[in-house]
Amino acid sequence: MSEGPDSREAGPDRPIGFFDSGVGGLTVLHECLVSLPAEDYLYVGDSGHFPYGEKSADELLERAQVIAGYLLDQDVKLLVVACNSATSAAGDSVRELGRKAGVPVVTVVGPEAEIAGAITENGRIGVLATPATVSSGAYHRALEEQGRAFTVTEVAAPDLAPIIQGGATFSEEVVETVRGYCRPLKEARIDTLILGCTHYPLIAPLLQRILGRDVRLVTAGHAIAGAIQRRLASEGALRDGDGEGGYGFRVTGEKESFVTLGTRFLQLPLGDRVEHLEI
Numbered sequence: 001m002s003e004g005p006d007s008r009e010a011g012p013d014r015p016i017g018f019f020d021s022g023v024g025g026l027t028v029l030h031e032c033l034v035s036l037p038a039e040d041y042l043y044v045g046d047s048g049h050f051p052y053g054e055k056s057a058d059e060l061l062e063r064a065q066v067i068a069g070y071l072l073d074q075d076v077k078l079l080v081v082a083c084n085s086a087t088s089a090a091g092d093s094v095r096e097l098g099r100k101a102g103v104p105v106v107t108v109v110g111p112e113a114e115i116a117g118a119i120t121e122n123g124r125i126g127v128l129a130t131p132a133t134v135s136s137g138a139y140h141r142a143l144e145e146q147g148r149a150f151t152v153t154e155v156a157a158p159d160l161a162p163i164i165q166g167g168a169t170f171s172e173e174v175v176e177t178v179r180g181y182c183r184p185l186k187e188a189r190i191d192t193l194i195l196g197c198t199h200y201p202l203i204a205p206l207l208q209r210i211l212g213r214d215v216r217l218v219t220a221g222h223a224i225a226g227a228i229q230r231r232l233a234s235e236g237a238l239r240d241g242d243g244e245g246g247y248g249f250r251v252t253g254e255k256e257s258f259v260t261l262g263t264r265f266l267q268l269p270l271g272d273r274v275e276h277l278e279i
């Protein structure tokens with residue numbers, strides 16, 4: 001396994017950059033580590049500015065630009081915005097930064113909306129997301145673009161990402177909180193729920209239990225891994241070979257909880273691969 005992505009030269013061997021407000025984007029990275037194991041990955045968790053879900057669009061735009069700028073400076077070959085709140089407020093702006101740097105940008109929101117539109121049978125789609133994502137209307141627009149008349153029920157969940165990032169995922173209190181968020185979704189008789197925050201796949205079993213087996217949960221990871229593969233392949237930048245690439249992490253908050261949670265979520269050793277980053 002290679003040591004880490006920092007000293008790569010131009011070409012397929014450059015790392016793929018990711019960012020999120022904390023550990024949520026690891027749910028997307030996880031799919032990529034499985035689907036594209038030969039690639040190198042560099043992940044920024046902006047935990048020093050968590051939670052993004054309560055920030056204004058202007059604040060999110062500023063953070064997204066700073067982090068995207070940092071990752072582009074690290075010479076990533078593709079940039080993944082693995083955060084719905086950041087994508088909702090700053091997706092276009094990050095795409096523009098990538099375009100100027102000649103680096104493709106892949107974001108969440110669109111891929112999940114597409115999957116949800118394709119698999120719903122009764123046309124009733126739920127979206128569970130942060131307040132920032134819900135108030136941006138990003139999922140409404142992405143679903144509307146498909147040109148079908150879906151009934152969309154969006155629920156803003158201010159507590160959920162902080163609960164997950166805090167690591168205390170499964171107390172009775174958490175179950176009651178999640179039950180409360182699910183109530184309007186059940187009343188709306190949705191058959192498909194978009195997990196519109198990259199933190200939420202970490203409580204997918206709890207959501208599934210409360211909503212019932214018939215409701216399909218849509219997450220970003222698988223679709224994003226596919227989008228990355230297609231994009232890199234079309235540019236001849238996919239890394240070949242059977243080997244395993246490296247992965248490294250930068251966090252703007254404290255390291256220890258990121259290491260603990262991240263190790264649990266990724267089921268890979270993170271310890272000496274996490275560095276503090278002041279940006």
Ligand code: DGL
Pocket residue numbers: 020021022024025050051052053054082083084085086130133161162196197198199
């Ligand atoms: N994981 C993030 C998202 O997808 C943000 C959670 C937060 O920082 O509030 O929206």
